Amino acid sequence: MIPRYTRPEMASIWEPQTRFKIWFEIEAHAADALAELGVIPREAAKTIWAKAKDATFDVARIDEIERETKHDVIAFLTHLAEIVGPEARFVHQGMTSSDVLDTCLNVQLKRAADLLIADLDRVLAALKSRAFEHKMTPTIGRSHGIHAEPVTFGLKLAYAHAEFARARARLIAAREEISTCAISGAVGTFAQIDPRVEAHVAKAMGLRPEPISTQVIPRDRHAMYFATLGVIAASVDRLAVEVRHMQRTEVLEAEEFFSEGQKGSSAMPHKRNPVLSENLSGLSRMVRAYVTPALENVALWHERDISHSSAERMMGPDATVTLDFALVRLAGLIEKLLVYPQNMQKNLDRLGGLVHSQRVLIALTQKGASREDAYKFVQRNAMPVWRGEGDFQTLLKQDADVKKYMTDAEIEEKFDLGYHLKHVDTIFKRVFGES
Numbered sequence: 001m002i003p004r005y006t007r008p009e010m011a012s013i014w015e016p017q018t019r020f021k022i023w024f025e026i027e028a029h030a031a032d033a034l035a036e037l038g039v040i041p042r043e044a045a046k047t048i049w050a051k052a053k054d055a056t057f058d059v060a061r062i063d064e065i066e067r068e069t070k071h072d073v074i075a076f077l078t079h080l081a082e083i084v085g086p087e088a089r090f091v092h093q094g095m096t097s098s099d100v101l102d103t104c105l106n107v108q109l110k111r112a113a114d115l116l117i118a119d120l121d122r123v124l125a126a127l128k129s130r131a132f133e134h135k136m137t138p139t140i141g142r143s144h145g146i147h148a149e150p151v152t153f154g155l156k157l158a159y160a161h162a163e164f165a166r167a168r169a170r171l172i173a174a175r176e177e178i179s180t181c182a183i184s185g186a187v188g189t190f191a192q193i194d195p196r197v198e199a200h201v202a203k204a205m206g207l208r209p210e211p212i213s214t215q216v217i218p219r220d221r222h223a224m225y226f227a228t229l230g231v232i233a234a235s236v237d238r239l240a241v242e243v244r245h246m247q248r249t250e251v252l253e254a255e256e257f258f259s260e261g262q263k264g265s266s267a268m269p270h271k272r273n274p275v276l277s278e279n280l281s282g283l284s285r286m287v288r289a290y291v292t293p294a295l296e297n298v299a300l301w302h303e304r305d306i307s308h309s310s311a312e313r314m315m316g317p318d319a320t321v322t323l324d325f326a327l328v329r330l331a332g333l334i335e336k337l338l339v340y341p342q343n344m345q346k347n348l349d350r351l352g353g354l355v356h357s358q359r360v361l362i363a364l365t366q367k368g369a370s371r372e373d374a375y376k377f378v379q380r381n382a383m384p385v386w387r388g389e390g391d392f393q394t395l396l397k398q399d400a401d402v403k404k405y406m407t408d409a410e411i412e413e414k415f416d417l418g419y420h421l422k423h424v425d426t427i428f429k430r431v432f433g434e435s
Contacts, residue, residue, distance in 0.1 A: 005283060010324040013111050014317035020057040022104040023076055026201055027091050028052070030183055033200035034193075040090040047087040055083050073097040094193030096186045098304060102217040103181045105316060107205055109225055112320035113175035119327035120168045120232075124161060126334040128432060131157035135424060138417055139253060139344035140355065145245075149355050150348060150420040153253070153339060158431045160239050165431075167232045174228040177221050181207035187303040188213040215304035219297045222312070226294035229319050233287035236326050240280035243333065247274040253344045257336035276333050283326045290315040348417070352385045353392035359414040360396060360406075367405035377401050 012018060028048050035045035058079060066075035074097075081088035092100075135154035140147050181202035185192045195209070202209045210217050246254040256276050258264075264271030293315060297308035348355065357378050364374035381395040381402070396402050396411050 005325045006321050007324055007328065010112060010115055010321045011317075013108050013115075014321070016059045016062075017057060019104060019108070020059070020062070020076060022107050022205075023073075023100050024052055024055075024057070024080065026100050026103050026183075026205065027077075027080070027095075029201045029204040030093075030095060030193075030197050031090060032204075033197040034090070034093055036200075037194055037196065039194075040093060044087040044090040048084055048091060051084040051087075052080060057083075071097070073100055094185050094197075095183060096215060098216045099183045099185065101309075102213075103183065103201065103205065103207065105222075105312065106178050106180060106207060106217065108316065109178045109222075109320070110175055110206070112316075112324075113171055113178070113225075115324055116229075116232075116320065116327065117168060117171055117175070119324055119331070120164055120171065122331040123164050123327055123334070124168065126331050127157050127161040127164065130334055130337065130339075131155075131161055131428075131432075134339060134341075135428060136421060137339070137341050137344065138348060138421065139341075140348050147347075147351050147355055149358065150417055152421060152424055153341075153344065155424060155427060156242065157334075158428060160235075160242075162431050163235050163238070164232075167228075167235055170228045170231065174225045178225045179207050180210040180217055180221065181205060182210040182213040182217045184210070184213050184215075187215050214300075214302070216300065216308075219294075219300065219308055222308075223291075223294045223298050226315060226319060227291050229323050230288040230291035233284040233323055233326065236323075236330055237281050237284035239330065239334075240277040240284070243277040243337070244274045244281070247272075247277070251343075251347065253340055253347065255338040255340070256333060257338055276329060280326055280330055280333075283322050287319050287323045287326070290319040351392075352390070353415055354382050354385055356392070356415045357382055359419065360402075360411070363410065363414055364402070364405050369405050373401070 028045070031040060031045040031048050034040045035042045057076075061082075062072075062075045062079045065078050066072050069075050069078070077088075077092055080091060084091070131154045133154070134157065135152060137153040138150050139153045139156070141149050141151035181198060182188070183193060183198035183201050184190050184195070190198075198209050201207075243254060243256065245251060247256060255272065256274050258272050263269075264273045264275075293311040297311060300308060361371075361374050361378045364377060365371050369377070377399060378396075381399055382392060384390050384395060385392045393411060393415055396406075397408050402411070
């Protein structure tokens with residue numbers, strides 16, 4: 001985790017103190033269940049809670065023990081015994097390290113998902129507000145980066161809203177999938193611990209019992225979780241690239257907010273660069289990069305190996321922290337985005353009416369021209385306009401072949417911008433409902 005791109009709310013989920021607190025809660029809840037089953041004394045379970053519930057675990061001490069034991073869970077249990085005293089011998093009865101590690105990781109991933117869902121809600125709110133603000137603001141739609149036909153800026157934002165709404169639904173599903181607990185002991189057979197202990201711990205930690213584990217919780221769950229984060233990051237990148245294009249000097253249809261005192265370049269005082277959008281593109285690449293190791297972690301040896309462990313120690317914090325930062329930054333970017341309708345209209349008019357070529361093509365076929373001839377008539381009048389040699393509507397009115405099928409008034413009618421926007425309300429209702 002890099003402080004520059006880290007918000008404290010998400011970082012706190014991955015701090016060592018938080019991790020050890022979760023480890024303790026898993027062990028203490030398991031002790032409660034074992035006591036209820038008569039496996040360990042009830043007083044021992046009470047003492048474990050009483051001695052360590054409000055303890056601040058000594059991270060440096062745990063690290064010191066681990067340097068000798070070369071085992072993180074044993075190091076923690078040794079330190080816990082220093083706090084709890086003799087009753088600590090009843091901790092971790094019948095359990096294996098993965099019971100603690102995997103259950104803790106899933107608690108952390110679930111909490112991270114909660115924050116990310118809240119982030120998505122802010123992005124969605126910003127997109128909806130700005131979409132309705134510019135619902136009927138006409139702008140040019142582009143295919144291959146080239147002017148195609150008119151759209152509205154509101155539709156661009158509505159498209160993004162629908163995309164992030166899908167992202168939210170996927171993340172909720174991924175949170176549900178990752179929210180499992182395994183307290184099944186070595187190789188997952190419950191030979192040394194009753195399945196009722198797992199059920200108790202799962203309920204206490206806000207999880208569900210893993211239906212069947214080996215010595216680890218199946219990593220296809222984690223792969224789906226990180227793949228979902230990767231897809232969300234891709235959506236962040238898509239919207240960021242759109243803003244970066246719109247801010248280009250030659251386009252300038254929208255622009256990132258430029259605050260008082262902000263500097264765009266160390267060399268050129270005039271610069272106003274899309275630095276937030278470019279930053280989002282870069283951060284998105286990092287989140288997507290963790291999808292591959294998450295997929296590769298699925299194929300572990302037999303009932304367990306730890307080839308996944310080192311990757312997860314990095315990807316868990318890094319992917320969630322980075323995406324959290326990116327989503328909050330994206331929300332702020334959209335909330336404060338500067339929009340220039342006059343430049344959008346200027347760009348719409350830039351090609352002298354060529355954006356209406358399909359309407360003319362269709363009209364000619366409906367008047368009796370073959371599609372091949374209609375295409376030829378329209379294209380031969382469009383090409384000079386590309387070269388700056390006239391106005392499209394004027395050239396069409398001067399074309400004898402076109403005039404065989406269409407009057408001047410009929411040609412003029414095909415250049416109505418409003419025609420392209422007649423179904424905007426329908427699209428908005430599909431995206432936002434009746435609101």
